Amino acid sequence: MGQAQAVVAVLRRGGRVLVIRRGPEAQRSGYWAPLSGKMEPGESQADAVAREVHEEVGLRVTPLSKVWESETDDGRFRLHWWVADAETGDVVMDPGEVSDVRWVTPNEFLRMEPVFEGDREFFERLLPDLLRAP
Template sequence: MEQREAVVAVLLRGERLLAIRRGPAVARPGYWQPLSGKVEPGESQEQAVVREVREEVGLTVAPEAKVWESETDDHRFRLHWWTARADTGEVVPDPREVAETRWVTPREFLALDPVFDGDREFFERILPEL
């Protein structure tokens, strides 16, 4: 089975980042995570970050840097982790995809439950080095 490409948007505002709880229309609902989504054919990773954030929470963002790569626990997706800034604008979640949103510190993110192991690794090991 061929791995699909996906992006994870670590959306920063000051010292906080946007955590979303997966909505009812997506796989594995109820998990807390950063925003993420598939890269569409012909789309760059940066374009995917901008589009996914706009679709899921209505914010216009500027991708900054790719900071990590990982894969999902079922190995279906290769995840390209990008930091992006969202200094202004109101979060307007798509209710099918996003059940809840919170601006949290990395420590607060790690206290959310449930979260995916790969996301936990990013916040414990990768983000502190950035």
């Protein structure tokens, strides 16, 4: 059985990125992380990013480009990381999947607990340059 494919949405707005605290129905509830979700059969990565964001926090986003690839710490999922620009609008959380949201700078995220090691690497190494990009 191959790895399942999932997307991670790196939502930018004004030099910050949206992170969520995973809700009671999510795996690894309580962790802070960017939005993510499994791809559906036949779905493109960009479409999956737009759908997951809309389902979990109600925002409409424009997926721009894939910027990284990693796997989950248990090896079950291959993660495709996409930068997306979030249009203006208010977050509307899916209460089962999301218990809190914050727009954070990379340094703010690195002080949050608990977070996944793979996410920490992304926020430390890749994200600062992505936030400087136009």
